[in-house]
Amino acid sequence: MNFSLTEEQLMIQQAARDFAQNELLPGVIDRDEAQKFPKEQVKQMGELGFLGMMVNEKYSGSGLDTLSYVLVMEELSKVDASSSVIVSVNNSLVCWGLETYGTEEQKEKYLHRLATGQIIGAFCLSEPEAGSDATSQKTTAIDKGDHYVLNGTKNWITNGGTAEVYLVIAQTDKEKGHKGINALIVEKGTPGFEIGPKENKLGIRGSDTHSLMFTDVKVPKENRIGEDGFGFKFAMKTLAGGRIGIAAQALGIAAGAYELALQYSKVRKAFGTEICNHQAIAFKLADMHTKIQAARHLVYQAACDKDAGENYDLSGAMAKLYAAETAMEVATEAVQIHGGNGFVKEYHVERLMRDAKITQIYEGTSEIQKIVISRSILRD
Ligand code: CAA
Numbered sequence: 001m002n003f004s005l006t007e008e009q010l011m012i013q014q015a016a017r018d019f020a021q022n023e024l025l026p027g028v029i030d031r032d033e034a035q036k037f038p039k040e041q042v043k044q045m046g047e048l049g050f051l052g053m054m055v056n057e058k059y060s061g062s063g064l065d066t067l068s069y070v071l072v073m074e075e076l077s078k079v080d081a082s083s084s085v086i087v088s089v090n091n092s093l094v095c096w097g098l099e100t101y102g103t104e105e106q107k108e109k110y111l112h113r114l115a116t117g118q119i120i121g122a123f124c125l126s127e128p129e130a131g132s133d134a135t136s137q138k139t140t141a142i143d144k145g146d147h148y149v150l151n152g153t154k155n156w157i158t159n160g161g162t163a164e165v166y167l168v169i170a171q172t173d174k175e176k177g178h179k180g181i182n183a184l185i186v187e188k189g190t191p192g193f194e195i196g197p198k199e200n201k202l203g204i205r206g207s208d209t210h211s212l213m214f215t216d217v218k219v220p221k222e223n224r225i226g227e228d229g230f231g232f233k234f235a236m237k238t239l240a241g242g243r244i245g246i247a248a249q250a251l252g253i254a255a256g257a258y259e260l261a262l263q264y265s266k267v268r269k270a271f272g273t274e275i276c277n278h279q280a281i282a283f284k285l286a287d288m289h290t291k292i293q294a295a296r297h298l299v300y301q302a303a304c305d306k307d308a309g310e311n312y313d314l315s316g317a318m319a320k321l322y323a324a325e326t327a328m329e330v331a332t333e334a335v336q337i338h339g340g341n342g343f344v345k346e347y348h349v350e351r352l353m354r355d356a357k358i359t360q361i362y363e364g365t366s367e368i369q370k371i372v373i374s375r376s377i378l379r380d
Contacts, residue, residue: 016071024041025079032351039162049062052114054069074251081204083206088242121165123242137181141184147221184219190218192214247322254326258334287333302318313372314376317372
């Protein structure tokens with residue numbers, strides 16, 4: 001494994017680092033407090049090419065590799081995971097899914113605007129009764145010849161209120177189980193499509209999470225992605241890549257919390273010396289640094305597997321599992337190292353700890369990653 005970055009990758013990493021410090025950091029505490037969507041920052045990220053990083057230039061994307069995308073996710077997430085999840089969903093789930101499985105007409109119609117951030121997209125799989133058990137879709141898409149009629153509810157949808165384009169997974173033929181599921185492109189404003197209130201969340205509070213309700217929504221057949229019955233596989237294949245993006249987000253949260261704790265430990269004094277000179281703190285920093293490096297290797301490896309055209313279901317799941325667990329652990333320790341200050345918003349680490357939690361839950365909980373990993377190693 002050789003993760004020496006190219007000149008171009010280093011430049012992209014630096015651009016994301018600068019953007020995070022200059023544009024995301026100011027106001028991040030207020031946005032978290034007020035649950036304010038980072039509208040202006042999303043526009044800027046679109047201009048920088050961060051919203052369609054892997055999309056081919058012919059569809060107005062940046063035409064970059066997955067490793068570059070991971071580097072950007074890591075840098076943004078060190079500072080503001082609410083903003084980075086918007087980047088992750090738009091890139092990995094919406095743009096990648098459409099570019100890989102959409103028709104030429106669908107790509108022409110939606111990708112240019114999605115890749116440049118003129119509009120953003122949402123991926124709608126979870127339901128009140130279908131979270132981890134994703135095949136149990138209750139939302140129905142009944143085939144009416146030239147269109148589908150969509151009915152049901154989706155839950156916890158990232159970009160739910162701000163998106164213009166929604167990729168909705170729904171059951172067309174219950175008898176066929178997961179082989180009867182379809183993925184449909186639904187535009188905001190389609191009659192019968194309603195957006196529920198914004199969720200009041202523990203973390204990533206600046207991101208925009210909603211329920212969505214569909215009542216007799218007519219969706220033209222040409223909005224189906226892939227063949228009839230391809231919807232579940234579409235969701236699984238898309239999520240496999242999405243997990244690399246969320247793993248990079250978790251890595252960034254861990255690295256951001258660690259960097260703050262390291263700096264703090266060098267200036268805060270107790271018992272007559274800087275606290276980093278106490279073994280209790282130094283050993284915590286040693287564990288945090290080691291776990292972050294291990295997570296980074298797993299995340300970069302998964303990205304390289306995807307770029308090399310290898311199967312990345314296993315490496316992506318391992319990266320997501322380990323990076324998410326590391327994010328939670330490291331952010332919690334960063335709060336501990338900060339002591340009383342860690343409990344106060346202006347030191348940032350309490351927010352990183354709250355933001356870390358979701359990485360163990362969305363795009364497949366840690367337990368789901370263990371299902372994917374164990375099935376893969378037992379099959380081979
Ligand atoms: N690629 C291609 N096909 C896949 C696949 C993959 N990675 N994983 C599964 N499949 C296929 C299987 O091969 C099978 O097809 P066949 O019968 O033709 O072989 C079919 O899908 C069903 O697979 P399983 O029998 O393994 O299904 P299961 O019911 O046991 O569930 C699971 C598998 C991995 C647990 C899956 O349900 C899962 O991933 N659950 C978690 C869902 C999830 O991640 N939700 C996140 C919501 S999106 C989100 O969070 C976005 C956001 O806003 C941030």
